Structures are given as C-alpha cells and as structure tokens.
Amino acid sequence: MLAILVGIGTAIATAYADKLTLVGGTVINPADTKTISNAMVTIDGDTIQDVGPASAAATGVRSIDCKGKFILPGYFDTHIHFFQSADLFTRPDGVDLNAIRPYRDEVAWVKSHVDDVFARYLRCGITSVVDVGGPFWNFEVRKHANETAKAPRVAVAGPLISSVSREKLDLGDPPIVKIDTPDQAREFVRKLAGQKPDLVKIWYIVDKDHPVDSFRPIVRATIQESHSHGIRVAVHATELETARAAVEEGAEVLVHSVTDKDVDDSFVHLLKDKKTILCPTLVVFERYGRVFANKLNLTSEEKAWGNPEVISTLDVTKIPADKLPDRVKSALADPNATLAQINTLYAVALKNLKTLEDNGITIAAGTDAGNIGTIHGPALFREFQLMKEAGLTPMQILQCATANGARLFGGDVGARTGSIEKGKLADLVILNSNPVDDISHASDIDTVIKNGIVYPAKSLLP
Numbered sequence: 001m002l003a004i005l006v007g008i009g010t011a012i013a014t015a016y017a018d019k020l021t022l023v024g025g026t027v028i029n030p031a032d033t034k035t036i037s038n039a040m041v042t043i044d045g046d047t048i049q050d051v052g053p054a055s056a057a058a059t060g061v062r063s064i065d066c067k068g069k070f071i072l073p074g075y076f077d078t079h080i081h082f083f084q085s086a087d088l089f090t091r092p093d094g095v096d097l098n099a100i101r102p103y104r105d106e107v108a109w110v111k112s113h114v115d116d117v118f119a120r121y122l123r124c125g126i127t128s129v130v131d132v133g134g135p136f137w138n139f140e141v142r143k144h145a146n147e148t149a150k151a152p153r154v155a156v157a158g159p160l161i162s163s164v165s166r167e168k169l170d171l172g173d174p175p176i177v178k179i180d181t182p183d184q185a186r187e188f189v190r191k192l193a194g195q196k197p198d199l200v201k202i203w204y205i206v207d208k209d210h211p212v213d214s215f216r217p218i219v220r221a222t223i224q225e226s227h228s229h230g231i232r233v234a235v236h237a238t239e240l241e242t243a244r245a246a247v248e249e250g251a252e253v254l255v256h257s258v259t260d261k262d263v264d265d266s267f268v269h270l271l272k273d274k275k276t277i278l279c280p281t282l283v284v285f286e287r288y289g290r291v292f293a294n295k296l297n298l299t300s301e302e303k304a305w306g307n308p309e310v311i312s313t314l315d316v317t318k319i320p321a322d323k324l325p326d327r328v329k330s331a332l333a334d335p336n337a338t339l340a341q342i343n344t345l346y347a348v349a350l351k352n353l354k355t356l357e358d359n360g361i362t363i364a365a366g367t368d369a370g371n372i373g374t375i376h377g378p379a380l381f382r383e384f385q386l387m388k389e390a391g392l393t394p395m396q397i398l399q400c401a402t403a404n405g406a407r408l409f410g411g412d413v414g415a416r417t418g419s420i421e422k423g424k425l426a427d428l429v430i431l432n433s434n435p436v437d438d439i440s441h442a443s444d445i446d447t448v449i450k451n452g453i454v455y456p457a458k459s460l461l462p
C-alpha cells in the first residue's frame with residue numbers, strides 16, 4: 001500500500017498536464033447496456049481513471065465539453081486483412097488482373113500505405129482491429145502499430161493454414177499456406193508460435209475435392225498444437241457442418257457466417273457450451289459480386305473516408321473488355337443474377353445471425369476489410385446496416401462492436417478495452433447524435449480518443 005501511495009505522490013507533478021475530463025456527455029456502455037447522462041469521464045494518461053455523474057472538475061485539469069454528445073468505447077473491427085487493399089487487384093487468385101497491374105506493384109502499394117490505413121480506422125472510431133490472417137509481414141504491421149500513436153491497436157494471425165493453395169498470392173511470403181498432414185500442421189504452428197500470434201487461423205475450405213472429414217485431422221492437430229502454446233484458433237467455416245467440426249475440435253472463434261443452411265439447436269448449444277465467438281462479416285459477401293457486376297453500393301461513409309485511390313479502381317468498366325476475367329464478364333453480363341445470389345445468401349446468413357444473437361452467442365462485429373470492395377475503416381458502418389437488417393437492436397450492434405470485439409481481440413489489451421470503466425484504456429468515440437436511437441448515428445463522429453490522445457475526427461484524414 002505504501003509503495004502505491006509513494007508512486008501516486010511522485011506522479012502528481014506531471015499528472016495535471018496529462019489529465020483530461022470529458023464533461024456533460026451521455027456515456028453509453030454497451031457491455032452492460034447502462035448509460036449515464038450528464039457524465040464525467042476522467043482520463044489520466046492512457047487510462048480511464050473515473051466515470052460517474054458530472055461534478056466540478058478539479059482546477060488545472062484540461063476538460064472537453066461534451067454536452068449533447070454521446071461517449072462510447074472505441075469500436076472494434078475484428079476481421080480485417082492488412083495485406084489486401086480492397087482494390088480490384090488485391091486478389092489475383094480470385095480475379096487475375098496482373099496484365100493491368102502486376103500483383104507485385106499492388107503489394108508494394110499496400111506496404112507503403114499502412115499508415116494511411118491506420119488513420120482511416122481511427123477516423124471511423126475504430127480503435128482496435130484484428131487481422132485474421134496474412135503473410136509473416138503481418139507481425140511487422142502489429143509492431144509498427146504498437147509504435148505509432150495514430151493507429152488502432154492491432155492483433156494478428158499469421159499465414160492461414162489451408163486445405164487449398166493460392167500460388168498467385170505467393171511472392172515469397174504467402175498469406176495462405178497449404179498444409180497436407182497433421183505433422184506439417186504442428187510444425188507450422190510451432191514456427192508461428194515464435195512470432196507470438198494473437199490467433200492461429202485455419203482456412204477450412206470445403207468443396208467436392210475437399211470434404212469436411214478429409215481436412216479434419218489437420219484442423220485437430222493445428223488446434224491442439226496452438227493450445228499447447230496458449231494460442232487461440234479462429235476458423236473460416238461457412239458451412240454448418242464445417243463450422244460444427246471446427247468448434248467440436250476446439251476452435252475459439254468462428255469467422256464468417258454459416259451461409260449454406262439454417263443453424264440447428266445442437267449447433268447453437270455447442271457454441272453456447274464452448275463460449276465460441278462468431279464474427280459474421282456480412283458486408284464481404286456482397287462486395288465481390290457487386291464490384292464485378294458494376295453494382296457497387298458504397299455507403300456515404302465509405303465514399304468519404306475510404307482511400308480514394310482504392311475506390312477509383314473498383315469501376316470494372318474502366319478495364320478493357322478483352323482483359324476482363326470470365327468471372328467479371330459473366331457478372332457484368334447478368335448483374336441481376338449476381339444480386340439474386342447475394343440476396344439468397346443473406347436470407348440465410350442474416351437469419352442465422354439473429355438466431356445466434358437471440359440465443360446469447362457472443363457475436364463480434366467484423367467486415368473482412370481489404371477484400372475487393374470491402375473498404376478499410378468505413379466498411380464497418382455497412383456491416384452495422386446489415387446487422388440491423390438481421391434484426392439486431394442498435395445496443396446489440398454496439399455491444400458486438402465494443403465489448404464483444406474486445407473478447408475476440410483477447411490478451412491484456414482485450415481485457416482492458418471494450419467498455420468505459422475505471423482502469424480501462426482510454427479508447428473512446430464521441431458522437432454528435434445518439435446511436436441507441438438509430439445505429440446510423442454510430443458514424444456521426446465528433447472526436448476519437450485512442451490511448452488517451454484526443455483527435456478531432458476531421459483532423460485525422462488529409
């Protein structure tokens with residue numbers, strides 16, 4: 001006790017300069033759905049020191065008048081990929097446009113725009129992101145984020161452990177690695193463990209050549225080896241039986257929605273028993289198809305805060321017709337068929353999201369940003385719209401984007417973020433209008449605070 005008192009005493013000389021109070025706003029804590037109107041939040045350095053009803057602020061303490069404003073924990077996007085820009089050339093394994101822009105140039109652009117991506121996340125109130133799979137370069141991105149003030153907190157997985165290979169993405173540090181045996185899986189996890197990944201990611205792709213059971217021993221070995229190093233596992237699984245197998249084998253996180261059929265009671269109970277976290281990534285399911293069919297529906301937030309160079313590539317009609325891959329040609333020839341496919345998928349995915357939410361499964365908001373047309377940063381607000389279409393309330397959506405996001409992020413940072421309470425890190429979004437009335441207000445951002453540093457939202461982008 002004495003040591004603590006001495007510590008506080010010696011800190012006082014600098015504490016005034018570092019302290020900050022937010023006075024008069026409405027604090028919204030989606031974690032427990034409680035709100036405090038006319039509140040005072042006291043921040044000391046990078047930490048929330050106190051939250052309660054407004055009172056006279058101590059003299060000498062900097063304060064921000066938040067009357068009429070709404071204060072939330074910073075948002076999380078729990079599914080992004082830094083190795084992808086979201087432009088048309090970022091997935092040559094899906095649509096090969098090397099003839100227009102070599103993938104090597106695309107990767108160079110991505111690597112030179114990391115700070116730009118960081119700033120766009122903060123502009124959107126997103127103070128933490130989870131990169132769910134990419135090259136070993138991802139670990140450098142995390143390190144760089146940790147050293148950069150104007151950056152979200154970053155958790156990363158390394159290369160995806162996969163049943164299929166993607167040669168066109170391999171320039172020496174591939175984001176996706178084909179693993180053929182359980183022994184190979186264990187060896188690769190040991191290599192990953194040296195980098196201290198926040199998650200290990202499995203790309204559990206099932207098709208007629210790769211049935212659920214054929215890859216399952218590799219899923220099992222990957223999860224066992226990861227757990228022996230204290231690392232959680234996230235699995236890409238979009239079919240009900242694939243998702244069920246992944247959770248039965250011990251995966252803590254399911255990424256993407258189940259899109260092939262309605263989830264059943266036993267699946268819901270399984271997720272509940274195992275406390276599995278599911279990240280639906282609804283927006284990504286429409287964006288490939290809409291870009292290729294020239295029916296892109298970017299939101300006003302995406303147009304305003306997405307990278308303009310990225311967005312300018314998404315008009316497929318600019319590509320000479322003879323250079324268009326077949327996948328794009330056929331989407332362009334019959335855009336309504338593409339839109340119908342998207343609607344069919346959403347009919348299942350949105351219904352499943354509502355079922356899981358109603359049954360108390362932990363849902364963490366995430367977008368799969370970086371994939372073609374899914375814009376780093378503001379794509380989260382399109383995800384919110386789709387979650388609303390699924391029938392989630394604004395408070396539920398905010399909980400998915402804050403407290404549940406922190407659970408998926410995990411580790412010490414996850415434990416210290418996601419809510420506004422004493423001792424948590426000072427990552428906050430200050431809004432001009434109430435998101436509980438209408439989730440579209442979640443993007444009406446006045447100010448973003450990350451790690452105790454205040455950024456007027458308009459100052460964050462050029």
Ligand SMILES: [Zn+2]
Nearest residue numbers: 079081132368
């Ligand atoms: Zn992904």
